[in-house]
Amino acid sequence: MKRTLIQQSGHITDIVEPGDEFDVYTGPGAKLKWVDAPDEVTLDWKMEFNEWIPNHNHVDPLQARVIGYGDQGSQMARLYDDVKAGLFGEDAKKGKFFRAIESVKTEAAEKYGEIEIDPETGKPWDPYQPWEHNDLIPAWWTRQEAEAEYPSLSIDKQYQTYVKYMVEGDGCKWDNAETEPLLPREEKDEDYN
Secondary structure, eight states: OEEEEEETTSBEEEEEOTTOOOOOOOSTTOSEEEEEEOTTOOTTOEEETTEEETTOOOOOHHHHHHHHHOOHHHHHHHHHHHHHTTOOGGGGGGSHHHHHHHHHHHHHHHHHOSOEEOTTTOSEEOTTOOOOOOSSSOTTSOHHHHHHHOGGGGGOHHHHHHIIIIISSOOOTTOSTTSOOOOOGGGSSSSOO
């Protein structure tokens, strides 16, 4: 067993052998706490509702696309080059801008699946979003402790979504450290620039 110093968010700041802990404030509003962890724990692990998530590496597929598109200046430069080359209508699909955007959408769909649509709002959403622990509900609390302290969680949409997809479901299928992130198109070798 190891001892880990975790932030209220659930992220690990230090891993030590039992007995090697140093003093931290543990009173009301404490931001850090020492907790037990398995021997194989690494800094990539995260705690949510007093449960360890090994190799936590959540990817929001919508944000991954935004990163893949690259900075706005690069996007505008591609679009300018396409307009200057006279690529309009169907020919625009052969241009730098279209090819870069389409490659991001394709790569993101292959790695993370299609972007989910919230059935209530019709807008893109991430049902696999990790719970954002904070001062009110630190990561070292169990779900039972949080629900006892805040009964309104029983009707909180974000909490209910977290429970449905991450606790009762199988969790996010692409949350693992082996998934390579999308690179901005200007960092790829292909001719997008």
